[in-house]
Amino acid sequence: MNGSVGAGVDEFELIRRHLAALGATRSDVVLGPGDDAALVQAPPGRQLAMTMDTVLAGRHFPHDLPADSVGHRALAVNLSDLAAMGAEPAWALMSLAMPSADETWLAEFAQGLGDLARRFDVAVAGGDLVQGPLAVSIQLTGFAPARGALRRDGARVGDEVWVSGALGGAMAALEGGLEETRVRDPGLHARFAAPQPRVNLGRELVGIASSAIDVSDGLAADLLHVLDASGVGAAVRSEDVPVDPGASGYLSSARALELALSGGDDYELCFTAPPDRADAVREAASSCDLQVSRIGYCVAGTGLSITAGGRSLVLKGKGWNHFGAGQ
Amino acid sequence: MNGSVGAGVDEFELIRRHLAALGATRSDVVLGPGDDAALVQAPPGRQLAMTMDTVLAGRHFPHDLPADSVGHRALAVNLSDLAAMGAEPAWALMSLAMPSADETWLAEFAQGLGDLARRFDVAVAGGDLVQGPLAVSIQLTGFAPARGALRRDGARVGDEVWVSGALGGAMAALEGGLEETRVRDPGLHARFAAPQPRVNLGRELVGIASSAIDVSDGLAADLLHVLDASGVGAAVRSEDVPVDPGASGYLSSARALELALSGGDDYELCFTAPPDRADAVREAASSCDLQVSRIGYCVAGTGLSITAGGRSLVLKGKGWNHFGAGQ
Numbered sequence: 001m002n003g004s005v006g007a008g009v010d011e012f013e014l015i016r017r018h019l020a021a022l023g024a025t026r027s028d029v030v031l032g033p034g035d036d037a038a039l040v041q042a043p044p045g046r047q048l049a050m051t052m053d054t055v056l057a058g059r060h061f062p063h064d065l066p067a068d069s070v071g072h073r074a075l076a077v078n079l080s081d082l083a084a085m086g087a088e089p090a091w092a093l094m095s096l097a098m099p100s101a102d103e104t105w106l107a108e109f110a111q112g113l114g115d116l117a118r119r120f121d122v123a124v125a126g127g128d129l130v131q132g133p134l135a136v137s138i139q140l141t142g143f144a145p146a147r148g149a150l151r152r153d154g155a156r157v158g159d160e161v162w163v164s165g166a167l168g169g170a171m172a173a174l175e176g177g178l179e180e181t182r183v184r185d186p187g188l189h190a191r192f193a194a195p196q197p198r199v200n201l202g203r204e205l206v207g208i209a210s211s212a213i214d215v216s217d218g219l220a221a222d223l224l225h226v227l228d229a230s231g232v233g234a235a236v237r238s239e240d241v242p243v244d245p246g247a248s249g250y251l252s253s254a255r256a257l258e259l260a261l262s263g264g265d266d267y268e269l270c271f272t273a274p275p276d277r278a279d280a281v282r283e284a285a286s287s288c289d290l291q292v293s294r295i296g297y298c299v300a301g302t303g304l305s306i307t308a309g310g311r312s313l314v315l316k317g318k319g320w321n322h323f324g325a326g327q
Numbered sequence: 328m329n330g331s332v333g334a335g336v337d338e339f340e341l342i343r344r345h346l347a348a349l350g351a352t353r354s355d356v357v358l359g360p361g362d363d364a365a366l367v368q369a370p371p372g373r374q375l376a377m378t379m380d381t382v383l384a385g386r387h388f389p390h391d392l393p394a395d396s397v398g399h400r401a402l403a404v405n406l407s408d409l410a411a412m413g414a415e416p417a418w419a420l421m422s423l424a425m426p427s428a429d430e431t432w433l434a435e436f437a438q439g440l441g442d443l444a445r446r447f448d449v450a451v452a453g454g455d456l457v458q459g460p461l462a463v464s465i466q467l468t469g470f471a472p473a474r475g476a477l478r479r480d481g482a483r484v485g486d487e488v489w490v491s492g493a494l495g496g497a498m499a500a501l502e503g504g505l506e507e508t509r510v511r512d513p514g515l516h517a518r519f520a521a522p523q524p525r526v527n528l529g530r531e532l533v534g535i536a537s538s539a540i541d542v543s544d545g546l547a548a549d550l551l552h553v554l555d556a557s558g559v560g561a562a563v564r565s566e567d568v569p570v571d572p573g574a575s576g577y578l579s580s581a582r583a584l585e586l587a588l589s590g591g592d593d594y595e596l597c598f599t600a601p602p603d604r605a606d607a608v609r610e611a612a613s614s615c616d617l618q619v620s621r622i623g624y625c626v627a628g629t630g631l632s633i634t635a636g637g638r639s640l641v642l643k644g645k646g647w648n649h650f651g652a653g654q
Contacts, residue, residue, distance in 0.1 A: 036411040037378035042369040051364035052420035084363040093379040139466035
């Protein structure tokens with residue numbers, strides 16, 4: 001809990017005012033924000049799942065994204081990582097860099113982050129505030145499932161490939177214009193402004209799915225990470241990939257499909273499961289009020305084969321580079 | 328483990344190459360870098376101490392600071408936070424923002440960070456790499472001492488105030504010029520370029536010290552945090568404050584004392600202990616080959632009174648603002 005923002009503004013007071021309330025929401029937080037470190041009590045026998053992601057203005061979100069959305073997204077991307085492990089979120093630490101002390105912005109940021117934190121019973125137990133280009137780093141710790149976490153390396157030949165929800169909506173909202181979609185299609189707008197991490201689905205899939213990853217860089221790129229880690233290939237039919245229905249209001253169907261395959265930022269789960277667990281997958285999704293789509297299956301070999309109409313595209317190696325692709 | 332740096336460069340490969348070796352150094356790391364989250368096994372019954380600090384180029388260190396020093400400092404500031412709790416460091420997660428993919432820089436950074444990590448048996452279990460202004464966020468988790476962590480709120484009236492090592496050296500090295508001091512006084516240079524977190528001293532002080540904080544913002548500001556949290560005041564004699572001997576080679580004695588009182592970045596420990604534990608304090612320090620200085624004592628009331636010669640200065644409230652003070 002060090003650092004400061006701007007001459008004459010007391011950063012500790014700012015932190016206390018807006019973020020301290022987020023730190024004392026769990027009984028296993030023994031000592032929340034305000035000391036050199038937070039103290040928490042881990043449950044006995046459970047492995048901890050720990051992730052950390054940074055979002056920067058101008059790179060991961062537009063500079064003028066409302067503060068509550070910045071706060072929501074910063075936590076959501078980390079919740080999504082734990083969802084992909086089937087873990088139960090518990091404690092967050094946050095480092096916030098902002099160009100100047102702006103209490104209104106900070107209050108809205110804390111609101112957006114806090115609403116999502118409460119929904120998943122996450123305590124923001126500590127962190128720091130520094131002056132710099134707007135960026136939020138969040139480290140999130142959760143409890144791994146006792147039956148074993150979902151990992152990227154568990155896909156086997158013959159497993160089916162699934163994805164939750166619909167894809168391409170987040171990037172379609174960006175391409176359609178966030179201000180425009182906010183007014184005309186709030187549902188699509190929210191796909192970017194307030195993504196919903198699939199924490200409950202991830203936990204339900206423990207013992208069912210053989211591997212999982214969250215769709216942050218794009219379906220193809222993320223699925224390739226699973227295939228690489230598991231030592232298998234996969235064949236996906238693009239007709240089976242669930243394209244966000246809102247995208248068609250702004251984009252051609254070809255572009256909407258492209259974004260569904262490679263757009264990223266949707267924070268759905270892509271996972272594999274043996275064919276005889278298909279009913280269990282659907283039940284797990286249904287219990288979370290989520291759609292799931294079976295989009296292909298794992299094959300011997302390497303790489304991802306995507307068929308569209310009669311044609312087939314084979315992707316290998318590292319897949320698309322989210323930023324390198326010119327997005 | 329998401330994000331990327333620069334078109335055509337595969338960030339996952341960069342991370343794997345330079346940082347993966349830092350992630351598998353402890354047997355309690357069940358799953359290191361490369362999945363959506365790391366998996367670790369916490370020891371039963373121990374509270375966890377968790378801290379997170381960000382260092383930004385141009386704010387917390389000069390843009391041209393060598394990469395190994397950036398890596399060392401980024402971990403050191405977090406180790407210092409755990410030292411101030413008396414905790415045993417274990418697992419780090421790191422988010423690194425860099426303007427462009429620079430493998431040479433990254434290799435040196437990993438070297439500096441890795442050398443310090445190995446010294447304190449810290450595994451860098453995960454994190455991400457993003458393109459942006461140079462900044463390093465590290466989240467560090469450790470095991471709190473079974474007998475209770477050192478906190479800021481435990482100082483009592485009559486307790487003596489101690490500080491380890493010598494103060495003002497880090498800022499004196501900056502003011503003297505890092506390149507200049509590197510050649511002429513490597514010891515002083517290292518006070519900024521490679522600060523030594525007092526992890527072992529912190530652990531030795533458990534059961535002896537009544538409160539502790541690390542000197543990151545400056546002795547006066549940091550001690551005031553302890554006093555505020557504990558609800559006591561303190562009187563400190565500036566003649567008893569250990570001024571870094573190297574500072575006198577570059578600065579007037581008045582300026583050296585000023586930096587010792589308010590310079591920050593020294594990462595020594597400031598702590599309080601009952602007078603009858605003075606011998607135990609000295610033994611603890613001696614077992615770590617460290618000097619300790621008794622610089623004052625806690626009094627009823629609030630604020631910090633610093634006497635120099637015959638004059639006295641009383642500081643209250645939030646103390647100096649590290650950046651607001653124009654440093």
